Amino acid sequence: MAPPKPPRRVTIVDVARHAQVSTTAVSKVLRNAYGASPEMRAKVRRAIDELGYRPLAAARGLRGQTYTIGVMLPDIRNPFFPEILDGITAHLEDTDYQVLLGPGCNGEKAEARVTEAMIDRGMDGLVLVAPVSPRAHLEHVASLVPTVVVGRHGHSSVYDTVADDDVAGAALVVGHLVGLGHRRIAHIEHRETDPIRSVEMPNAQRADGYRRAMREHGLDEEIDVVSTTYSQPGGYEGAKELLTRARRPTAVFAGADIVAMGVLEAFAEAGLTVPGDLSVVGYDNTTLAALGPISLTSVDQAGKEIGRNAARLLMERLADRQKASVQIRLSPTLVARRSTGAPTA
Amino acid sequence: MAPPKPPRRVTIVDVARHAQVSTTAVSKVLRNAYGASPEMRAKVRRAIDELGYRPLAAARGLRGQTYTIGVMLPDIRNPFFPEILDGITAHLEDTDYQVLLGPGCNGEKAEARVTEAMIDRGMDGLVLVAPVSPRAHLEHVASLVPTVVVGRHGHSSVYDTVADDDVAGAALVVGHLVGLGHRRIAHIEHRETDPIRSVEMPNAQRADGYRRAMREHGLDEEIDVVSTTYSQPGGYEGAKELLTRARRPTAVFAGADIVAMGVLEAFAEAGLTVPGDLSVVGYDNTTLAALGPISLTSVDQAGKEIGRNAARLLMERLADRQKASVQIRLSPTLVARRSTGAPTA
DNA sequence: GTGAAAGCGCTAACAT
């Protein structure tokens, strides 16, 4: 039975009184700021421990920092994003900073709401993962609070970026399939209408990388792209369409693992075996791909590394807001599993 | 090129000046509080729009509320939790409240850190999903800020709870399998050592429900429980052990979908077909279960409904902190798919 | 190196 009225919180004043020093002194110790002798620090630290004091972030934020980093994920369901998050929290673990996430948001409106909410709550910095908002909005956000944009290409002078080389990833896929003997390799992409996004978004880069790689392998004639969405139904629908082709592809490069799930379902329904009749490749190397019954060949983006870099860049910008913006591009790797093999036809 | 120095934020004082009223008046309009005439409201609203004013949550929190609800999820990777989150955000969508999540945390220490961080940031209320912390900690948290505990049984007078009836869920599974003709039904549970948790946690309730249901069907002799963990390797390991039994079970009830993934892998490795040789059932009806190549029979907890109820209870408690605590228990349903069938033996 | 005092943006209590 806890008391119905919550006991008044311990404040910096309580600590100062208990340690027989000024609140200024306590504040300095809290922030490891200059101007407190070792004895002073020790005295204050002891008082803090004895009283169980924890500073109120909201109050700190009114004058200084809140020591809070906001992370916006587009879709909490995509098993790739937790990797990035792990990288971020790992880097921030030993700092005073705390990570808070926005609820999964899809669409510009939801993104705007979440970024605004984070700014209004005094977050010291933001990490935006694969945002779909127009650049103008991203730059506006970044002008108000230090921001790192993850998983979206395209440079800006106001925010840092960390992205994986999606063109290289697509090339890995095509190279792998060509190496197995495939020529008729189709791709299922996420439809992109916005002209800016069709350059900056990972899905667009993957489709572009696919086309380029096909050409480099002299397979210009075999290029076959179906536009749906990065979702299971999107994959299902795309696969259905590919099965109606006169010259059916022998391999399908799905733009994301979840797309590959729909592809596998469509193939199973049609009585086709994988990789016997067709090979299938995904992207992101999510936990889905690793599941025994699925065992999907996929491209690994090293999400943890992406997250670590994002957190590092954010800390650097927090330390110096005038520094030039940085773009980091990481290289993906291919993880071959049982969904790919030599073509039979 | 945004200005290097972020422009000073619009404050309530700016709005008051622009609307030619007092800051109090603006504050009242913001909070829909009593004591502002319709004309006043209109005037203030216009000024707010014209200046693009948004209140700073941190500053509001210093005196009143922050309009922020913190949600703690144990594991962002578990595809069941996003459902709950959706339910929460859906209920809060049309209110002034904003949801922020803690980073996925496992273990008491991580949970304590996240709950403390949320309290320190002035969150108005918390939703704790399947916390593993001792009750004392939960009650301590709840004594400081209105709290709803989700997915954990056991009542408390200081916090509300919303949980699914896991005993009933286990009974659904056993009933389904018995109906198909199975008798040798084994269960893979998540090992629980803590005495409190072995009563309050869903995994413990599922194991208990399994035992009770088996007895009710007169299958006392067939009760067979393997203790591992709710994870893919846990399922794999558990399945391996079950395959060594002299009298091999004809059906396996995995305590969670992710466990079933490991089970399916182990069976595939052993050259056994599902449901030809063995039937498999999961729990949570996650997106995994619905995947075509998996098609796992599972128990659906109606996570969205759980989330909605949690948000509702939190709002009610925010409105009246003295009200008696409420316990809500929802009923699960069984979703039959292709991983279960009649036994062959 | 230390502390007194002002003030961040907002709300609550109290006038009027």
Added chain:
DNA sequence: ATGTTAGCGCTTTCAC
């Protein structure tokens, strides 16, 4: 119905 005033808990001048 409206405005005046005093803080919330902390950081930041700026004295000493």
